[in-house]
Amino acid sequence: MLNKILPEKIAKIIGAKVNMKYVNELRFRADKPIILSVNGKNYFLGENGLTSSLKEALFSSKIVIEDIVFRASECSIYSVNEQIKRGYIVTDSGLRLGIGGNVVEENGQVKTITNFCSLNIRIPHNIKNCSLSCFDQIVHDKTIENTLIISPPGCGKTTFLKDFIFQLSEHNLTHNVLLLDERGELDIDLNANFYDKIAFSSKKMGFENGIRALSPDLIVTDEIGQEEDADAILYASTCGVKILASAHADSIETLIKKDFFQILLKEKIFRRYVLLSKRNGPGTNEGIYNENLSRIMAF
Amino acid sequence: MRYLLIVVLFLLSVFVGFIFFNKFAKRKKFFSALIMLAEKLSVDINFSRERLKVLIENFDKSTKQNLLGVDEGFLNYLDKKVELDEKEIFKSASLLKKEEKEFVLLFLKTLGRSDVENQTKEIASFLKRFEDMGAKCNAEYKKYGTLSLKLGVICGLFFAVVLF
Numbered sequence: 454m455l456n457k458i459l460p461e462k463i464a465k466i467i468g469a470k471v472n473m474k475y476v477n478e479l480r481f482r483a484d485k486p487i488i489l490s491v492n493g494k495n496y497f498l499g500e501n502g503l504t505s506s507l508k509e510a511l512f513s514s515k516i517v518i519e520d521i522v523f524r525a526s527e528c529s530i531y532s533v534n535e536q537i538k539r540g541y542i543v544t545d546s547g548l549r550l551g552i553g554g555n556v557v558e559e560n561g562q563v564k565t566i567t568n569f570c571s572l573n574i575r576i577p578h579n580i581k582n583c584s585l586s587c588f589d590q591i592v593h594d595k596t597i598e599n600t601l602i603i604s605p606p607g608c609g610k611t612t613f614l615k616d617f618i619f620q621l622s623e624h625n626l627t628h629n630v631l632l633l634d635e636r637g638e639l640d641i642d643l644n645a646n647f648y649d650k651i652a653f654s655s656k657k658m659g660f661e662n663g664i665r666a667l668s669p670d671l672i673v674t675d676e677i678g679q680e681e682d683a684d685a686i687l688y689a690s691t692c693g694v695k696i697l698a699s700a701h702a703d704s705i706e707t708l709i710k711k712d713f714f715q716i717l718l719k720e721k722i723f724r725r726y727v728l729l730s731k732r733n734g735p736g737t738n739e740g741i742y743n744e745n746l747s748r749i750m751a752f
Numbered sequence: 753m754r755y756l757l758i759v760v761l762f763l764l765s766v767f768v769g770f771i772f773f774n775k776f777a778k779r780k781k782f783f784s785a786l787i788m789l790a791e792k793l794s795v796d797i798n799f800s801r802e803r804l805k806v807l808i809e810n811f812d813k814s815t816k817q818n819l820l821g822v823d824e825g826f827l828n829y830l831d832k833k834v835e836l837d838e839k840e841i842f843k844s845a846s847l848l849k850k851e852e853k854e855f856v857l858l859f860l861k862t863l864g865r866s867d868v869e870n871q872t873k874e875i876a877s878f879l880k881r882f883e884d885m886g887a888k889c890n891a892e893y894k895k896y897g898t899l900s901l902k903l904g905v906i907c908g909l910f911f912a913v914v915l916f
Contacts, residue, residue, distance in 0.1 A: 457832065528830045528864040529803040531871045565867045 454546035455479075455574075458524040460517055463487065463498070470502030473576065477607060477735055481518050481572040486510035490607075493731045518569045525550050535653070536636075538563045547641030549575045575607070579642055583609065583736050584617040587727050588624075590741045590750055591617070591697075595626055597671055599690065599722055602699040603708055604729035609736030610699035611638065613729065614673055617697060618645045621671075628695075631669035633659040639675060648673075660685035664692050671695045683713045690722050704728070705746050721745075758915050762908035769904015776889070776897035778820070779847050783886035785818035786856065790882060794875040797868055804864045805830045820845035826860050836861060852885060 455473075456464045467473070471489065478490035479498075486507060487498040496503040497510035504510060525542050526533045533542050542550045553571035557564045591600050602610045618630055622645040630648040632639045637652045649667045651659045656674060663669060672689055677698050686696055702708035705726065709718065717723060726742040729735075741750040789811055796807050808823055808830075816823055821844035825834065834840040841860065842853050859878045866874065 523865065524832070526864070527803045527805060529801075529805075530864055530866055531797055531868045532801045532803055534867040537867075 628670040633674040765908035772900030
């Protein structure tokens with residue numbers, strides 16, 4: 454899937470000399486070395502694959518970055534401009550490219566990003582059974598508890614969500630799951646039978662339309678972080694729909710301090726919190742917490 | 753034998769005239785098709801925001817035939833099979849002049865590189881130039897295209913009279 458978007462030379466080296474199974478991220482910065490994050494550790498990309506030596510590193514350029522973005526948009530930047538405005542592109546194969554560049558604003562609103570100068574390509578992985586250790590804490594007597602998965606970026610929140618949906622199918626739990634997928638990456642290679650999807654919609658619109666139109670039992674959504682997201686979750690919980698969501702935070706303490714979270718905490722909307730980290734590689738499970746934020750399971 | 757030679761020479765002259773006539777006709781049709789493609793891209797990019805590859809693939813087949821293979825070359829570039837250069841794009845478009853090739857190539861190079869608003873503006877500015885080029889080709893076709901065909905017939909008749 455990288456062949457389609459990377460320059461031929463780089464794609465050849467990665468294809469022949471790098472085991473992509475362990476690669477989490479590729480970083481391109483203008484006139485800087487190309488970096489690969491492998492199991493949470495950074496390496497340079499050289500002619501012979503991974504290297505720790507800067508002398509052997511291959512360097513990226515602005516032209517390379519622009520070409521990758523162009524290819525990732527299937528040679529049609531205009532078709533993904535709404536995503537670019539939010540700072541990323543998701544390809545059909547599920548690669549998410551975070552983009553850095555000059556933001557063009559008009560009337561206080563982001564119009565586009567130009568002069569791309571850095572790029573972070575995140576490689577999705579399906580880690581089978583990665584949510585299994587938490588499954589019994591989240592699902593009781595076929596009822597799903599509202600759960601929030603928390604971790605810093607790149608620690609496996611999306612992978613956890615995808616595996617959890619897969620586990621529901623594996624456990625023959627025929628809940629109607631609605632994927633509220635703002636970035637269009639949740640259902641890539643998702644092997645589950647009972648899910649619907651609303652993609653590229655805001656949380657507010659997605660929750661309202663999804664509940665009304667698709668009558669889900671469970672809504673799964675990635676990366677909540679704004680007050681309107683919290684309002685949408687409150688609305689869903691009053692409709693009797695269960696929620697599985699993720700949010701950025703490196704600890705429960707940090708999460709508590711976030712503004713958007715106050716109302717959700719006060720109402721005790723979430724009854725389970727799963728904390729992930731990169732301590733032993735992405736997806737390290739640090740514990741499960743209950744609605745009072747007391748740890749009920751350590752790993 | 754002499755009659756056969758007269759017929760062959762006549763047909764040969766008409767054929768040469770037709771080749772020139774055809775050249776002017778193809779150039780005229782090329783720019784007409786290119787204008788239609790640019791107009792379609794402008795509308796569809798605004799309306800459906802569909803990917804370039806899909807838009808070009810879905811372009812009217814009969815009109816596409818007049819694009820002298822430029823569309824296929826560009827699709828190959830989109831598929832990462834070839835580079836976007838004159839050699840690859842204009843393989844079957846030797847009828848075009850150098851400056852025309854350069855301009856069409858510049859047009860193709862700008863496609864897909866910006867947001868809807870700017871892309872539409874860029875296409876509009878290229879469209880204007882294409883229309884000028886198309887009008888020029890149309891005038892050439894009317895002036896020289898029919899002239900070459902007539903000259904072919906006249907030459908053929910001349911040979912026939914001389915040899916008779």
